[in-house]
Amino acid sequence: MKFIALAMLVMLATSQEFVEFYSAFSNADVGQLDGWTIQGQLAKAQADNFFTCSDAAVFGGPKTFGKGAIVTRQFQLPPHFQIKVQVEVWKFDAWDTQRQFFYLDNYLWETMWTGSDGTKRCATPAGGNVNSFSVDQTITHNHAALFIAFASSADKAADKMSWGIRKLKLSYLPCPAECGTCLGPDAIVCQMWVPVSSSWIKNVDADGWIAKGSQTAIKSSTCAGIPIIGGPGNFGNNVSIQKIFDKLVPHYRIKVIAQFWKIDNWDNDNAVLSIDNQEKWKQNVNE
Known part of the structure; x- marks a missing residue:
């Protein structure tokens, strides 16, 4: 009998689906900028915060995100125990071993770019190569607030060396309905804790x-x-x-x-x- 109960619990846990709570930057709609803080940008007009590269709308790019640019936002979440993040991070033109950073609370993803990385997939002000990488990760997380930041160690203005993001999607695994906080899908465990x-x-x-x-x-x-x-x-x-x-x-x-x-x-x-x-x-x- 104990073995059957355990098997049922495992099946229930593995069948739980992520709930998408935010997605943005699959197009150039300036309404997507609401809630974001952009520091150190070059662009003056909201529309210039997007750059089109081979029909792909990228948030940032050669008119916006260069040296000193930081893009941040904080989200409020219902009780949950895991976060899934999916995003494309792009680099434009001649980087020289500078790094690109993506923070999700205390988690960090980074990559180092050089000028030869990528291809000339679209025209840029400096005429350099374009490249991108995708993040598709699941992390343990149960805090009510989620901080997200994009930055780089770029040391030139955006028209010489820049970066951007595309297709950001955030999802979570919810706690059982009767739980104010949890570490997993088991309601029996979380009911021990009273907020x-x-x-x-x-x-x-x-x-x-x-x-x-x-x-x-x-x-x-x-x-x-x-x-x-x-x-x-x-x-x-x-x-x-x-x-x-x-x-x-x-x-x-x-x-x-x-x-x-x-x-x-x-x-x-x-x-x-x-x-x-x-x-x-x-x-x-x-x-």
């Missing part, structure tokens, strides 16, 4: 948190177009933020899911998460 509190998913106000140390006010800022609590000039040396949760039901374990952002240069410093004055997580940063 208690969430902060800074949709709004970035104090929400009962207090700051101690060299900074005593909870302030927000914007990094890469994303609103965050803290940031430059707010949370620095010897600053901690704290909140007391004093109306918990009887329990025996606590789960914390959080996203920590490191900004600027750190020199062998630590980020720390403590619960009831006990250190539960520490990350050393030396860059």
